[in-house]
Amino acid sequence: xxxxxxxxxGMVGRxxxxxxxxxxxxxxxxITGLTLYDVVAPQKPAGAKFPVETLTGDLPxxxxxxxxxxxxxxxxxxxxxxxxxxxxxxxxxGYRINLQGTMNLLESIRTAYDGAPRKPRLVFTSSIAVFGAxxxxxxxxxxxxxxxxxxxxxxxxxxxxxxxxxxxxxLDGVGIxxxxxxxxxxxxxxxxxxFFSNIIREPLAGHEAVLPVSDDVMHWHASPRAxxxxxxxxxxxxxxxxxxxRNLSMPGLAVTVGQQIEALRKVAGEKVVARIKRVPDPxxxxxxxxxxxxxxTRRSIELGxxxxxxxxxxxxxxxDDELGGKVA
Amino acid sequence: xxxxxxxxxGMVGRxxxxxxxxxxxxxxxxITGLTLYDVVAPQKPAGAKFPVETLTGDLPxxxxxxxxxxxxxxxxxxxxxxxxxxxxxxxxxGYRINLQGTMNLLESIRTAYDGAPRKPRLVFTSSIAVFGAxxxxxxxxxxxxxxxxxxxxxxxxxxxxxxxxxxxxxLDGVGIxxxxxxxxxxxxxxxxxxFFSNIIREPLAGHEAVLPVSDDVMHWHASPRAxxxxxxxxxxxxxxxxxxxRNLSMPGLAVTVGQQIEALRKVAGEKVVARIKRVPDPxxxxxxxxxxxxxxTRRSIELGxxxxxxxxxxxxxxxDDELGGKVA
Numbered sequence: 001x002x003x004x005x006x007x008x009x010g011m012v013g014r015x016x017x018x019x020x021x022x023x024x025x026x027x028x029x030x031i032t033g034l035t036l037y038d039v040v041a042p043q044k045p046a047g048a049k050f051p052v053e054t055l056t057g058d059l060p061x062x063x064x065x066x067x068x069x070x071x072x073x074x075x076x077x078x079x080x081x082x083x084x085x086x087x088x089x090x091x092x093x094g095y096r097i098n099l100q101g102t103m104n105l106l107e108s109i110r111t112a113y114d115g116a117p118r119k120p121r122l123v124f125t126s127s128i129a130v131f132g133a134x135x136x137x138x139x140x141x142x143x144x145x146x147x148x149x150x151x152x153x154x155x156x157x158x159x160x161x162x163x164x165x166x167x168x169x170x171l172d173g174v175g176i177x178x179x180x181x182x183x184x185x186x187x188x189x190x191x192x193x194x195f196f197s198n199i200i201r202e203p204l205a206g207h208e209a210v211l212p213v214s215d216d217v218m219h220w221h222a223s224p225r226a227x228x229x230x231x232x233x234x235x236x237x238x239x240x241x242x243x244x245x246r247n248l249s250m251p252g253l254a255v256t257v258g259q260q261i262e263a264l265r266k267v268a269g270e271k272v273v274a275r276i277k278r279v280p281d282p283x284x285x286x287x288x289x290x291x292x293x294x295x296x297t298r299r300s301i302e303l304g305x306x307x308x309x310x311x312x313x314x315x316x317x318x319x320d321d322e323l324g325g326k327v328a
Numbered sequence: 329x330x331x332x333x334x335x336x337x338g339m340v341g342r343x344x345x346x347x348x349x350x351x352x353x354x355x356x357x358x359i360t361g362l363t364l365y366d367v368v369a370p371q372k373p374a375g376a377k378f379p380v381e382t383l384t385g386d387l388p389x390x391x392x393x394x395x396x397x398x399x400x401x402x403x404x405x406x407x408x409x410x411x412x413x414x415x416x417x418x419x420x421x422g423y424r425i426n427l428q429g430t431m432n433l434l435e436s437i438r439t440a441y442d443g444a445p446r447k448p449r450l451v452f453t454s455s456i457a458v459f460g461a462x463x464x465x466x467x468x469x470x471x472x473x474x475x476x477x478x479x480x481x482x483x484x485x486x487x488x489x490x491x492x493x494x495x496x497x498x499l500d501g502v503g504i505x506x507x508x509x510x511x512x513x514x515x516x517x518x519x520x521x522x523f524f525s526n527i528i529r530e531p532l533a534g535h536e537a538v539l540p541v542s543d544d545v546m547h548w549h550a551s552p553r554a555x556x557x558x559x560x561x562x563x564x565x566x567x568x569x570x571x572x573x574r575n576l577s578m579p580g581l582a583v584t585v586g587q588q589i590e591a592l593r594k595v596a597g598e599k600v601v602a603r604i605k606r607v608p609d610p611x612x613x614x615x616x617x618x619x620x621x622x623x624x625t626r627r628s629i630e631l632g633x634x635x636x637x638x639x640x641x642x643x644x645x646x647x648d649d650e651l652g653g654k655v656a
Binding site: 091147148161163164168245 | 419460469470471474475476481484488489491492496573
């Protein structure tokens with residue numbers, strides 16, 4: 001099985017590549033080659049027993065996606081996107097990369113696999129940003145997509161296209177709407193959602209973290225490890241189980257910031273929690289007020305997608321996977 | 329007020345142009361010029377007191393939409409599309425006209441009105457084809473769009489784009505999902521939905537009509553006159569009342585084929601009804617089974633959109649508007 005990861009240099013792409021290298025297989029199939037592609041050079045994962053190729057380029061450039069799928073990979077993970085804030089500030093760039101890039105990819109697949117006995121499984125990472133407030137208390141599987149960002153719009157369009165190309169038998173697509181990934185490893189960034197991870201990651205590493213919203217703010221989380229599990233399952237699930245509705249809200253955990261902090265106290269103690277500084281920020285508060293808080297993801301759960309069921313578990317995943325089991 | 333109608337040669341575009349010519353105004357504003365554009369030459373409506381220009385061209389051709397919006401019309405009706413059956417059979421053509429054409433239009437508007445004091449009201453005719461079975465008994469306003477045709481996919485994408493461009497202040501868009509238009513004037517065509525109109529129009533004109541489905545098939549209807557009313561209202565409604573959710577399922581009337589026939593009997597008598605021939609067609613039956621049957625369109629009703637409330641009324645509209653009040 002040949003695998004292609006578009007967006008292979010991002011956090012999720014890198015972790016997925018590491019996992020594939022460690023497993024050597026995807027579902028029941030042995031991996032025979034992996035290509036990692038991104039706008040910046042992806043790193044080769046350690047210890048892969050199969051050949052790994054890394055490529056750098058501009059996804060929506062003319063001919064680019066044709067080249068990427070010419071070798072007919074069996075599974076294509078399309079994780080490449082510019083993030084929400086950037087797509088909002090740079091309208092043309094957002095549409096060019098997140099929409100034109102996806103449209104080009106689908107057209108290249110349609111052409112490259114024309115007449116091929118098997119079409120590729122295309123796993124597309126969508127986002128809960130396809131939903132826009134006001135919401136019901138829990139967003140059900142059949143809730144409509146009225147995004148309030150250009151990023152969410154571009155993801156919602158990607159979902160529609162993937163469903164249609166799949167229905168027409170041109171590829172075999174699955175779109176998964178990821179929860180906010182928490183605890184996100186690495187440095188604090190300027191994403192408005194960054195604090196959900198910062199208030200856990202930084203205190204655990206011995207640093208202070210700023211909390212700009214009140215303790216009763218609820219949000220929808222899954223760990224990076226759960227996200228990789230979603231991708232693996234989406235790559236291998238029988239398409240017939242999905243039918244025509246190819247886009248799924250992934251399971252996650254709805255917790256308030258107060259519950260996050262309580263879990264941190266249980267796992268790491270008061271000394272660590274004391275590193276969280278409350279600095280209310282009306283700008284961040286207003287952005288967050290428009291975000292989904294909670295979901296009823298019956299369908300993805302029935303289909304076997306699994307997320308954490310407690311925030312302690314999410315914290316322990318971070319401590320295991322990123323901190324070698326140790327708290328500062 | 330300058331008005332541009334894209335798709336001005338189609339049935340809806342033609343009737344809209346005739347209505348604008350008759351009224352001389354749209355809402356409170358006097359019409360100072362009307363441009364009709366289509367792939368085939370549109371007809372000038374009779375009796376217009378304002379200048380009418382007719383243009384013919386290929387909407388998605390490079391530069392085409394730039395030319396169309398260069399004069400900064402105040403209201404743009406985007407009705408241009410190839411129909412469902414053709415978009416399904418000709419994949420590339422459908423995406424080129426129904427998606428690329430719409431994308432080009434939005435980009436041309438963004439550029440042409442950059443810095444303009446007022447952005448144009450863009451009225452986009454979407455379709456109940458954005459929904460795909462299985463459905464609840466009545467499709468509510470917040471139901472998700474999972475189209476089962478490429479046409480429905482293209483319309484759903486148009487809706488998302490129009491909402492995003494509107495949110496960003498680049499234009500002032502309203503998308504309206506039209507019910508099946510009944511009674512559709514003209515000759516019987518090969519559209520799978522044609523029989524809903526054929527079984528009324530043909531008997532009223534003294535001809536036989538074929539009914540390929542059973543009497544209990546329910547569907548969602550509005551008259552051509554109601555559709556023109558939707559377009560006029562969508563062109564003039566205060567955008568602030570819509571907020572960020574710019575796409576609306578229009579009101580309509582859910583009736584079974586049996587109720588259609590009963591209404592025809594009441595309006596025109598048994599002799600006319602006797603011209604309907606039942607010739608079951610499993611192919612048409614299967615297509616129709618995947619179509620929406622009924623809606624709960626609270627939002628558009630609250631916003632003042634109006635449809636017929638009985639099928640007798642729909643038949644009488646046809647007799648008045650198309651048959652000069654006479655039944656054969």
